[in-house]
Amino acid sequence: MTTTDFQTNPPPDFLIESIVRRALAEDFGRAGDLTSDLLLDGRQSAKAIIASRERGILSGLVAAALAFRMVDTEIELTIKTPDGGKLEKGTIVAQLDGTARAILSAERVALNFLGHLSGVATATHSLVAATKGTRARIVCTRKTIPGLRILQKYAVRCGGGFNHRFGMDDAILVKDNHIAAAGGLEPAISRLKDRLGHMIKVEVEVDTLEQLEEALRLGVDTILLDNMNPPQLSEAVALTKGRATLEASGGINLDSVREIAETGVDYISSGAITHSAVNLDLGLDFE
Amino acid sequence: MTTTDFQTNPPPDFLIESIVRRALAEDFGRAGDLTSDLLLDGRQSAKAIIASRERGILSGLVAAALAFRMVDTEIELTIKTPDGGKLEKGTIVAQLDGTARAILSAERVALNFLGHLSGVATATHSLVAATKGTRARIVCTRKTIPGLRILQKYAVRCGGGFNHRFGMDDAILVKDNHIAAAGGLEPAISRLKDRLGHMIKVEVEVDTLEQLEEALRLGVDTILLDNMNPPQLSEAVALTKGRATLEASGGINLDSVREIAETGVDYISSGAITHSAVNLDLGLDFE
Amino acid sequence: MTTTDFQTNPPPDFLIESIVRRALAEDFGRAGDLTSDLLLDGRQSAKAIIASRERGILSGLVAAALAFRMVDTEIELTIKTPDGGKLEKGTIVAQLDGTARAILSAERVALNFLGHLSGVATATHSLVAATKGTRARIVCTRKTIPGLRILQKYAVRCGGGFNHRFGMDDAILVKDNHIAAAGGLEPAISRLKDRLGHMIKVEVEVDTLEQLEEALRLGVDTILLDNMNPPQLSEAVALTKGRATLEASGGINLDSVREIAETGVDYISSGAITHSAVNLDLGLDFE
Amino acid sequence: MTTTDFQTNPPPDFLIESIVRRALAEDFGRAGDLTSDLLLDGRQSAKAIIASRERGILSGLVAAALAFRMVDTEIELTIKTPDGGKLEKGTIVAQLDGTARAILSAERVALNFLGHLSGVATATHSLVAATKGTRARIVCTRKTIPGLRILQKYAVRCGGGFNHRFGMDDAILVKDNHIAAAGGLEPAISRLKDRLGHMIKVEVEVDTLEQLEEALRLGVDTILLDNMNPPQLSEAVALTKGRATLEASGGINLDSVREIAETGVDYISSGAITHSAVNLDLGLDFE
Amino acid sequence: MTTTDFQTNPPPDFLIESIVRRALAEDFGRAGDLTSDLLLDGRQSAKAIIASRERGILSGLVAAALAFRMVDTEIELTIKTPDGGKLEKGTIVAQLDGTARAILSAERVALNFLGHLSGVATATHSLVAATKGTRARIVCTRKTIPGLRILQKYAVRCGGGFNHRFGMDDAILVKDNHIAAAGGLEPAISRLKDRLGHMIKVEVEVDTLEQLEEALRLGVDTILLDNMNPPQLSEAVALTKGRATLEASGGINLDSVREIAETGVDYISSGAITHSAVNLDLGLDFE
Amino acid sequence: MTTTDFQTNPPPDFLIESIVRRALAEDFGRAGDLTSDLLLDGRQSAKAIIASRERGILSGLVAAALAFRMVDTEIELTIKTPDGGKLEKGTIVAQLDGTARAILSAERVALNFLGHLSGVATATHSLVAATKGTRARIVCTRKTIPGLRILQKYAVRCGGGFNHRFGMDDAILVKDNHIAAAGGLEPAISRLKDRLGHMIKVEVEVDTLEQLEEALRLGVDTILLDNMNPPQLSEAVALTKGRATLEASGGINLDSVREIAETGVDYISSGAITHSAVNLDLGLDFE
Secondary structure, eight states: OOHHHHHTOOOOHHHHHHHHHHHHHHHHTTTOOHHHHHHSOTTOEEEEEEEESSOEEOOOHHHHHHHHHHHOTTOEEEESSOTTOEEOTTOEEEEEEEEHHHHHHHHHHHHHHHHHHHHHHHHHHHHHHHTTTSSOEEEOOSOOOTTOHHHHHHHHHHTTOBOOOSSTTSSEEEOHHHHHHHTSHHHHHHHHHHHOOTTBOEEEEESSHHHHHHHHHHOOSEEEEESOOHHHHHHHHHHHTTSSEEEEESSOOTTTHHHHHTTTOSEEEOSHHHHSOOOOOEEEEEO | OOHHHHHTOOOOHHHHHHHHHHHHHHHHTTTOOHHHHHHSOTTOEEEEEEEESSSEEOOOHHHHHHHHHHHOTTOEEEESSOTTOEEOTTOEEEEEEEEHHHHHHHHHHHHHHHHHHHHHHHHHHHHHHHTTTSSOEEEOOSOOOTTOHHHHHHHHHHTTOBOOOSSTTSSEEEOHHHHHHHTSHHHHHHHHHHHOOTTBOEEEEESSHHHHHHHHHHOOSEEEEESOOHHHHHHHHHHHTTSSEEEEESSOOTTTHHHHHTTTOSEEEOSHHHHSOOOOOEEEEEO | OOHHHHHTOOOOHHHHHHHHHHHHHHHHTTTOOHHHHHHSOTTOEEEEEEEESSOEEOOOHHHHHHHHHHHOTTOEEEESSOTTOEEOTTOEEEEEEEEHHHHHHHHHHHHHHHHHHHHHHHHHHHHHHHTTTSSOEEEOOSOOOTTOHHHHHHHHHHTTOBOOOSSTTSSEEEOHHHHHHHTSHHHHHHHHHHHOOTTBOEEEEESSHHHHHHHHHHOOSEEEEETOOHHHHHHHHHHHTTSSEEEEESSOOTTTHHHHHTTTOSEEEOSHHHHSOOOOOEEEEEO | OOHHHHHTOOOOHHHHHHHHHHHHHHHHTTTOOHHHHHHSOTTOEEEEEEEESSSEEOOOHHHHHHHHHHHOTTOEEEESSOTTOEEOTTOEEEEEEEEHHHHHHHHHHHHHHHHHHHHHHHHHHHHHHHTTTSSOEEEOOSOOOTTOHHHHHHHHHHTTOBOOOSSTTSSEEEOHHHHHHHTSHHHHHHHHHHHOOTTBOEEEEESSHHHHHHHHHHOOSEEEEESOOHHHHHHHHHHHTTSSEEEEESSOOTTTHHHHHTTTOSEEEOSHHHHSOOOOOEEEEEO | OOHHHHHTOOOOHHHHHHHHHHHHHHHHTTTOOHHHHHHSOTTOEEEEEEEESSSEEOOOHHHHHHHHHHHOTTOEEEESSOTTOEEOTTOEEEEEEEEHHHHHHHHHHHHHHHHHHHHHHHHHHHHHHHTTTSSOEEEOOSOOOTTOHHHHHHHHHHTTOBOOOSSTTSSEEEOHHHHHHHTSHHHHHHHHHHHOOTTBOEEEEESSHHHHHHHHHHOOSEEEEETOOHHHHHHHHHHHTTSSEEEEESSOOTTTHHHHHTTTOSEEEOSHHHHSOOOOOEEEEEO | OOHHHHHTOOOOHHHHHHHHHHHHHHHHTTTOOHHHHHHSOTTOEEEEEEEESSOEEOOOHHHHHHHHHHHOTTOEEEESSOTTOEEOTTOEEEEEEEEHHHHHHHHHHHHHHHHHHHHHHHHHHHHHHHTTTSSOEEEOOSOOOTTOHHHHHHHHHHTTOBOOOSSTTSSEEEOHHHHHHHTSHHHHHHHHHHHOOTTBOEEEEESSHHHHHHHHHHOOSEEEEESOOHHHHHHHHHHHTTSSEEEEESSOOTTTHHHHHTTTOSEEEOSHHHHSOOOOOEEEEEO
């Protein structure tokens, strides 16, 4: 039982089947893979490998494997590097054994999953590596690519990050507009205590140290420090004295993240690791 | 009837409803928008605007509008900038009039569509602008984010690009593996002529000028010049003399695209505009 | 903005449409409402009322209204008692105005939703009323009727109860088997602190006061006191001194609940309010 | 070929897969079984048994088995008591062999199906047992829990009952409102004879013996005697002399059903066996 | 309230929406109606009529109207001839008012429904007309085009025919294989009486008069006389003396049907009216 | 690798599963196969054969096999004649080995697919055979039965035909209404050249030789010669001199097709082979 095993628990197949089926349907359309169907003999078997063409962290093998299996249950896929594993240029990810036609027909969809999700894992891991040795953990947000949230959240875990809310229903996050509508933070928190069940955490977004003090006084689980610079964040940490979990957000990138982490905040959230991840280049080659 | 109108025809609502519904379902989960539901009065009305926070090209309003409508049919959305329109920092995209609760509940999903698809349109437009004045057109590929292909293809059109194949079924693209399996390009093309209907175009991928000459001799519609440098591409154009459409691919970016376009190729295809687009920053603010 | 409004926020239509459509599909089958179709003129209009035939709390109007609308968008439904409202024998719930045929065709499905969900709300409210004046809140569990969880959770809120976890993903609940597999409570909690994001609460199930003390020492959000009798519960409350939220479960019914609530526990959870609710008798009559 | 085999034919898997998938999706949400995923090693195997904690009739194993299989195709489930079998406190229903994690992840959904459907079967069987030796058969109605009709109808068969209509399309049931709208029973029946195919049976609901005589004179297959007391029912049986099937309904419970059955009616229908069944307590324990 | 109204009750929209959506999805694919999108201005309005180009009976307007509405909710469709109406060459079926682009995009799907279902209605009506004055009614079978059963059954009603079973679940039809497996007709019927609910009719297929006599003696609702010639059918009618409904099947066509009807059988079933209907030619023209 | 193998590539299972599931759902309804369930022992095994009762070309085995597998994964189906194979009266198509109950329950749906799709293949093959020796190829159209397009297109290939467009998105077909709206053929083609990607072919429909000349001058891939008689078609061929692919349509039947093919056109398109195919009679018999 390795740490990796706990960290990267993939979503069960029955939850991602519809995502993979939709991706295949997009690519097969109505007539299917015309080129392979017309040029390749349906009985010709082949061996292929999926390998990385650059450095990064792998994610998405669970979806890629499902894509091959849906196209042809006879394709055998042997995992050489599991999701969450480190990739160098040339690292072999998986071996495939099946008909050449089926492998080629599923190739693009499989690589699209691997490339995108490994991109998310790699972007996450860059921030994780840059903050090594600090207490700060990297978390994702709800700024995800529509339709891929559960896979992107999984990719964040593959990259060593943690998951924030999966949606609007598994935790409370009170923002400016909510506070204004509720007539202030105090009545807002009071209302939540009246109405909220006991298993839901509450986070409040603050822009100033005054708001932070009010939030601490009212007692919330987590406080989002929005767009504060490192000196302000340090002051916030000092002021909080462990009375709440602190999360920094806004302007997080490879240049800024280390300094922010060193302020002592508990979490640093980044939208870019999911909404602007650069595709990792992986390829499939016949042996 | 403007040019834009022709270019950016959005997919009809019935084709993207399931995509938007899935995105909302991801965010609402089972309990919905707990924060807004508990803190906001369901009857409190509000006006809000969606505006861009940076320069770019807009795409995705068609999906964002559907998201607001699905959450609450009473929300009125007034378009101020249509999909395909140019955005500066501060450009107003749309005005919203509805209950504060419904607007906030749909906000993130709507912005996720707008941010991602505008990112694709903007990336496309950068290449289009960089090749202005040449004959080369920018086209996308099948390297798309799983589940979003029809919307990404639309975003490419919003950015001034053209669409390549939507899937494996609407055109033939013969690659190395196909040629090897068919015993050479000549038997491959002969087999296609035997078996393919009259309304499907055929493209062949070549790596060398020798392969290009063979492809031209056999008569195909389009030839993909893979990873050739500008001098090779120029030679290919000279050699082809208009007998086939030429498409350059591999290593396309803002630095290289102009020089490639000036070789005289007809199309330049880029995977990055869809698989690695950077989110465009748009925001929703209450008035 | 009434308390009721906050409490009973119904799930948005787009989340329950598939539940209502499936229920209608079950009843219409392939040939539809043969009796009404053959005996009633499709243009004959009618007015009907839905009324309660016994005392209770209403829930499910949101689903019933959707059922009528799906069968015929022209049916007008006027709400006389909102979900969460008190019902006496004869209380009018809603008025309907449409064709007699459409009203009769949708009647049974609409009443099935209303009867079942009002049964849940009424069972919940009985426990809520029986514990009035104590600090204890009534919560539901994951012991729900398959396919109806979001509507049953809503019905619990209509009855004045609170919601526990909606599923296995929005909070942690550590039970015997988990503790055994993790090698004890201490390593289990340590592992959770290592791996869990900051917005998820942790509950631990204990059977004895010794386990309670260990859980308190390790610091968890909530402790489930399973099958303890009132004296044990009182001792647990005294021992806890507010360091964790306490939830009593096991053997909860109208006879036992008051005495349990008076021990000072924070929450009392009941599976019976969702898995064994008795249908509330409501009827539809033409005027 | 036992009697049980005929009686309890379960619906084929392909008809209940979507019901089970929806139930699992409710419980797994987006992040899945957080507790088991974080605390249990994914390779740790376990053996468990499902056993009854009280007396009753089993139903729902077909759905429970599908739930385990969908979560993990490797779980082996060995049936010890088939659906329709008698349960005592401690009766073993099934043995499970698989990973501890997968078994725990599917446990609640599987037990929710078993508990509810066994509740329906047990309630049915109580009425069947109470009428033993009479000619009366117990039948269900369309008053079912939305979304579970085919499984509840199956559970009724498991309990020894018979199925009435599955929906509004497989038989005619003429009620007051239909008769009024058609201008009387005679024109109603005449219209049905004109328009109805030959494979659909016709039932008419009557409240009085006068209506019964009219229905007999007009010739219908079945007559529903609504809310009649035992003396009235006896008179109805005497008056009918076998010219139609007689079904008693209204006020059916364990106290009243024997006396009603002894009047000689052919069928007794109960809504409570499906809409108000009390969950049967079954549990899953690791060995 | 006309006879037609009763006869042709169309399935409710919510039951056929998925059929129409699938048909549109087939035709729009991913990129939609490229030709109209690129050549027509999206604001150009148009008027069009749908008219018949040959004689027949109309069916399918309910699906065609839904197709136009799904493509563009703004298209106004005015019915000139209702489903079930008689068509001559040139009869106007409906008028359309909307954008030219939307009308053209939906045209083919709408006409495919109208052409096929009117073909079924017309084929049915030919048999109905040929048997006019006899007691025989024309019924369809389960030999339908996959995916269109509820619409084909409706088209049969539009043509003046009656519906046989909609599926294997709404009536019993005992064939040779069943009788063999049950050990003869007598044990088969006995078993059915033991196990079948009271609202399901029983039909038995017989090939000979001896089998007919046995079926009559055992008492079944309907007897299917399979592939008997007119003299045999006449003898069967004489022998039956009204003790069961008689249905003739096998070799039914326009040449044979009158003679078969005149034997006095109650029903004549035809698979060809649904599985081999010839498309009726309808067209859409702009005004 | 036979020619047949290339020609008849069936759609992958994951694309037709929803079509087959829908067809089974139509036939099983909610209660399933009542007759077989009540009369046959669920353990009784049987062997059966599917054989043709008339001459033709087989298609649909891929869907039929899926139907049997969905009903019972244990049924073994051995193919004796593959799709595309020639059938005589008595030709065995497949052998089945499984339980009698499962085979009977799936029989009708399987035969409905086989009968209809073999009907399409046979109708196609008749035209193919009638044009043997000419250069003309037979192609289908978008006039297909709603919901079955991908299977009908496959059946056309089984019959030796070729596929035209699968939908409105994989090729351009410019008709009268488009030309009128665009202000003439010249501006229409110019607009297409401006806006259309490089992998989409363009076809233009013409009624006269003048229009043909204009289309040739403008340079399109294919020209549809609509409703021209053989002399006109011959003139069109002469005039075209190979500058475009020519497709004849309108009034195509077994009587006319040879003469049309002999004019030298490249393709002949027929709607009747898909929208009016006569069911081919196949049967299932127990051994």
